[in-house]
Amino acid sequence: xxxxxxxxxxxxxxxxxxxxxxxxxxxxxxxxxxxxxxxxxxxxxxxxxxxxxxxxxxxxxxxxxxxxxxxxxxxxxxxxxxxxxxxxxxxxxxxxxxxxxxxxxxxxxxxxxxxxxxxxxxxxxxxxxxxxxxxxxxxxxxxxxxxxxxxxxxxxxxxxxxxxxxxxxxxxxxxxxxxxxxxxxxxxxxxxxxxxxxxxxxxxxxxxxxxxxxxxxxxxxxxxxxxxxxxxxxxxxxxxxxxxxxxxxxxxxxxxxxxxxxxxxxxxxxxxxxxxxxxxxxxxxxxxxxxxxxxxxxxxxxxxxxxxxxxxxxxxxxxxxxxxxxxxxxxxxxxxxxxxxxxxxxxxxxxxxxxxxxxxxxxxxxxxxxxxxxxxxxxxxxxxxxxxxxxxxxxx
Numbered sequence: 317x318x319x320x321x322x323x324x325x326x327x328x329x330x331x332x333x334x335x336x337x338x339x340x341x342x343x344x345x346x347x348x349x350x351x352x353x354x355x356x357x358x359x360x361x362x363x364x365x366x367x368x369x370x371x372x373x374x375x376x377x378x379x380x381x382x383x384x385x386x387x388x389x390x391x392x393x394x395x396x397x398x399x400x401x402x403x404x405x406x407x408x409x410x411x412x413x414x415x416x417x418x419x420x421x422x423x424x425x426x427x428x429x430x431x432x433x434x435x436x437x438x439x440x441x442x443x444x445x446x447x448x449x450x451x452x453x454x455x456x457x458x459x460x461x462x463x464x465x466x467x468x469x470x471x472x473x474x475x476x477x478x479x480x481x482x483x484x485x486x487x488x489x490x491x492x493x494x495x496x497x498x499x500x501x502x503x504x505x506x507x508x509x510x511x512x513x514x515x516x517x518x519x520x521x522x523x524x525x526x527x528x529x530x531x532x533x534x535x536x537x538x539x540x541x542x543x544x545x546x547x548x549x550x551x552x553x554x555x556x557x558x559x560x561x562x563x564x565x566x567x568x569x570x571x572x573x574x575x576x577x578x579x580x581x582x583x584x585x586x587x588x589x590x591x592x593x594x595x596x597x598x599x600x601x602x603x604x605x606x607x608x609x610x611x612x613x614x615x616x617x618x619x620x621x622x623x624x625x626x627x628x629x630x631x632x633x634x635x636x637x638x639x640x641x642x643x644x645x646x647x648x649x650x651x652x653x654x655x656x657x658x659x660x661x662x663x664x665x666x667x668x669x670x671x672x673x674x675x676x677x678x679x680x681x682x683x684x685x686x687x688x689x690x691x692x693x694x695x696x697x698x699x700x701x702x703x704x705x706x707x708x709x710x711x712x
Contacts, residue, residue, distance in 0.1 A: 454657025
């Protein structure tokens with residue numbers, strides 16, 4: 317790398333930052349009801365960091381808290397996804413495959429939608445530094461097969477990966493993104509004609525599906541300086557028979573109930589439940605808030621996302637899974653936590669095994685909230701509806 321000409325080396329270092337919106341894209345941003353005083357606004361007042369004492373305390377906790385437990389102690393028990401498992405369409409018309417972090421393949425009414433795809437080794441603009449994967453991708457991107465629509469919630473590196481976008485661009489997929497984010501994609505070579513940019517509550521028809529960008533409580537930031545010109549969103553994807561909700565990154569806010577009233581109910585929700593901290597409670601949900609949001613939007617089956625793959629916050633690695641299952645049990649919600657790479661159909665959610673405990677740094681103790689044997693009632697799966705029924709899940 318050091319032998320590259322200076323101009324090429326500069327491009328390698330900065331391409332991942334993306335590009336600023338200009339021209340007609342920028343004019344549309346300025347017309348958005350979400351844009352005021354030079355920046356996009358959240359649906360409710362929001363702070364990125366809540367300083368209880370000082371900025372140094374935030375840094376200290378991020379570097380030291382639960383340090384020995386923030387990564388798995390053993391290999392994460394993945395399901396190695398094979399193309400043959402996706403060759404037959406889902407019997408129910410809807411199949412979800414969580415591929416780690418916020419990346420989910422949704423096969424919905426004959427179409428394939430890929431949410432927040434990240435196959436990169438690090439969620440960083442650089443290959444040599446930044447949070448590194450805690451487990452491999454369950455399937456190489458080249459084996460995934462054709463995708464009709466790629467949906468991106470916002471421009472943070474753990475949700476928008478330049479190398480992944482460039483590889484998906486070669487497949488001819490359409491990209492659906494919030495306002496402004498299309499500037500990054502065009503900078504990386506995606507044709508403008510295959511980019512659909514939406515404001516909150518705007519919808520577009522793509523490949524026979526209705527895609528709607530919905531509000532979220534978060535922020536965008538990609539380059540060395542924070543830009544105010546990129547919107548973040550949650551997403552609703554609806555087909556003729558099924559509909560799903562992907563939260564992206566978000567703090568909890570009352571607007572989930574409005575999303576449910578206007579666009580629900582949902583056969584399944586994909587809710588962010590990890591990377592939370594007492595220092596940023598307004599931009600990431602806790603597992604308990606994720607379950608509450610799932611119920612607010614009128615979701616049927618909850619798939620917890622945004623945990624397991626990257627070390628992004630000062631909580632133990634396995635804690636989001638423990639807490640989300642316990643909260644779902646307490647609130648009467650149906651949750652399934654498949655191993656990364658294991659497809660399932662929400663119409664017959666798999667009965668659950670607490671697989672993450674085999675890899676957790678502390679496999680027992682009071683912080684593991686779900687009893688190995690207790691009042692968790694498994695819902696029998698429809699025969700043949702899910703290959704995961706025997707070894708993956710808890711349904712509560």
